[in-house]
Amino acid sequence: MSEPNEELADENDTLTALDGVRVGHWSDPRGRTGCSVVLLPSEGAVTSGMVLGAAPGSRECALLAPEKVVERAHALLLTGGSAFGLAAATGVVQVLEELGVGHPTPAGPIPIVPSAVLFDLMVGDPRARPGENEGAHAARSASREPVAMGAVGAGTGATVGKLTGGFGAATPSGLGSALARVGGALVGALAVSNAAGDLVDPDDGSLVAGSGDCADPNRVAALLDAPSVTNTTLVVVVTDAPLIKAEAHALAQTAHVGIARVTRPSHTVHDGDTTFVSSTGRGPRVALAALGVAVQEVVARALLRGARAVQAKG
Secondary structure: OOOOOHHHOOOOOOHHHOOOOEEEEEEEOOOOEEEEEEEOOOOOEEEEEEEEOOOOOEEOOHHHOOOOOOOEEOEEEEEOOHHHHHHHHHHHHHHHHHOOOOEOOOOOOEOOOOEEEOOOOOOOOOOOOOOHHHHHHHHHOOEOOOOOOEOOHHHOOOEEOOOOOHHHHOEEOOEEEEEEEEOOEEEEEEEEEEOOOEEEOOOOOOEEEOOOOOOOHHHHHHHOOOOOOOOEEEEEEEEOOOOOHHHHHHHHHHHHHHHHHHEEOOOOOOOOEEEEEEEOOOOOOOOHHHHHHHHHHHHHHHHHHHHHHHHHOO
16 A cells, blocks of 8 residues: 655655644653553534444543434543453543543533553563553643554554454564545544454455454355454544534544455454544545545554554564
């Protein structure tokens, strides 16, 4: 899959190129886990999301439905540690509370931090998990610097290629980020794949990371009969194009197309594939259809960049 346009080559071509967006990580390379926080502008960003698959681990996702009253999130968390890792969200909430950031209520601002987890407990130390302190560290370290990619943050223990050989045959997949421009607006993605299967380049079908055993649909179907298969992909998309919540929800659906373009297989009944889409509203208005195409591309590119960053660092 081709890299960003040449006009972005000398710039920050990651999620933090968007005005008001910062990213921070906490990583445990020995325990092989971590978490990544996307801090949105202090006023929050219109946010929705979508979970596909029957095995998600998440927090604050119900309020992202387009009919729910709360429209804005103040941060987004992607974390390892399975359900244990959701404790990291408490640390992010506390940091935002200290800053006076949150949804206004008579009792004071309440930070809204939708969160999603991946299962990395079999990769390193199963007792090593992001918690409250680790989430707070990631939030406090968030910056406008280009997003670090590879085995960092939520991508520290992420792996692919487990479908045939289990965790013993897994390949590190990492965390990636990418940026696109459409109609003068920016669309950025932060994504981590923890797929049971493989990551492939949609341009030619070549293997990017994994076992290479997922080309035969019949073989894949037989292997997926095992209940222990894990295949979670987590995605954050932020655009500066103004959106209402229903439009953000539509783009969250579209983001799953980006996952499916590069993940073989994706969206099985064992998955917790989760996408978040936020709008800062600081850029020009762009047709939703055009944004949808950009979202698909930037999600797919971010996933592949994460795996390639791991490979480049050996």
